[in-house]
Amino acid sequence: MNASTLTIRKKLEDLTGDEDGHSLSKSLNALSIVAIGIGCIIGAGIFVLTGTAAAKYAGPGIMLSFALGGVACAFVGLCYAELSALIPVSGSSYTYTYATLGEFFAWIIGWDLVLEYAMGAATVSVGWSGYMVSILRDLGVFLPPQLTNSLGATVKLADGSEATGIFNLPAALIVMTLTFLLARGTKESARLNNIMVVVKLAVVVGFIVIGAFYVDTSHWAPFIPENKGEFGEYGWSGVLRGAGVVFFAYIGFDAVSTAASEAKKPQTDMPIGILGSLAICTVLYILVAAVLTGLVPYADLNVPDPIAKGADAVGMGWFSWPIKIGAIAGLTTVMLVLLYGQSRIFFTMSKDGLLPPVFSKIHEKYDTPYVSQYMIGGCVALIGGLLPIGLLGEMVSIGTLFAFILVCGAVIYLRRSESDAHRPFKVPGVPVIPILGILFCLALMAGLPLDTWIRLIVWMAIGFVIYFAYSRHHSTVQKQAGTA
Secondary structure (H helix, E strand, O other), X not given: XXXXXXXXXXXHHHHHXXXXXXXXXXXXXXXXXXXHHHHXXXXXXXXHHHHHHHHHHHHHHHHHHHHHHHHHHHHHHHHHHHHHHHOOOOOHHHHHHHHHOOHHXXXXXXXXXXXXXXXXXXXXXHHHHHHHHHHHHHOOOOOOHHHOOOOOOEEEOOOOOEEEOOOOHHHHHHHHHHXXXXXXXXXXXHHHHHHHHHHHHHHHHHHHHHHHHHOOHHHHOXXXXXXXXXXXXXXXXXXXXXXXXXXXXXXXHHHHHHHHHHEOOHHHHHHHHHHHHHHHHHHHHHHHHHHHHHHOOHHHOOOOOHHHHXXXXXXXXXXXXXXXXXXXXXXXXXXXHHHHHHHXXXXXXXXXXXXXXXXXXXXXXXOOOHHHHHHHHHHHHHHHHHOOHHHHHHHHHHXXXXXXXXXXXXXXXXXXXXXXXXXXXXXXXXOXXXXXXXXXXXXXXXXXXXXXXXXXXXXXXXXXXXXXXXXXXXXXXXXXXXXX
């Protein structure tokens, strides 16, 4: 095996060429892209993981954790803006990497994106379950705790006794329902997306404005609880670990980069859209964290529905329902996008020969990769039903951070290898900005627990085995080059 075959690349002209004579209209301005960004970003992270991270790691210092995550995303966002303007095609960072660092790194990032999309959908499903169980409880419907919690989870019942979780049935059911809809060709329309953006923003802003009147500032003391002797258990290390965990709240901003081919002025619209949506969401996240930890002692926030708990804690029963319904709607949309995105990434990898043809098999009637969609949905439903939200969220965060590092590296590499290529938008201060993006992502990854790193290493090792045993021998690009 020649090492050069690992870095064989797709040509930029093959990716950006207009083969069929069709192109997307340049209809999006900076404001439109900011709206898309907010719609992608606000989801499970803010509705679900804020409470977990505050309770277990950072306390009220979770506000600083969100600020750290936002800064890291700003540097990475600039890199996405350059790549999306240079390579305005679908395929997410997998396609960018194939065109820059080569096939092996493209495989790594494609395999790694499973942690962002599939594991992300599983994480969201657990949060969705928490809010749905809360709504049903308000209606007088009480589901057995054994069937609404992860395997082995200990649940305290109202009578003081304890129950052990077996399987989170609502989480699995919502995943399979959405999978069925996607396999039949149901897609999220632009109108539905706009409605969801309004609903999510209304819930978040409403919680901040109304909750501010009930904040008890004594809950903020100490702002950064004293470290308990272990790295990541409060203290500054807890703030860092909390940033790594709540980084999940920012995933989705990379999806904004796919709008580059429709931006009227990508040179200015893309950085404004990406950084503008990040800035707005970061401010909202910090304010939500401030209000939430001011309403409920941080130690009591380790629940699947922390925003609803905050509303219930101060007797805002009338507002609790809008929060829960808004969260349910928002989380459903996020799951739909993640499950859809995962099947399309596998579809692209399968067309490239890196995955078996079954992942790109199209339904004759619905024109969807239905086999792949059902396989992904089944695995996600099983994972969401069995595993706790904290573990899932950490896996999503470390996988996403790893992908972001490769994107920053791709910008540096491409500046040298394709120095003459036309760049509608250029990251200022290369290589400083991409390097800062890499360092911030590494810092957030360093704050995550050791067992999360071990899971990442095991996951990537499995990916290496698949690549060398199957993918490189079936690669379309390798075959065209005569190296397969």
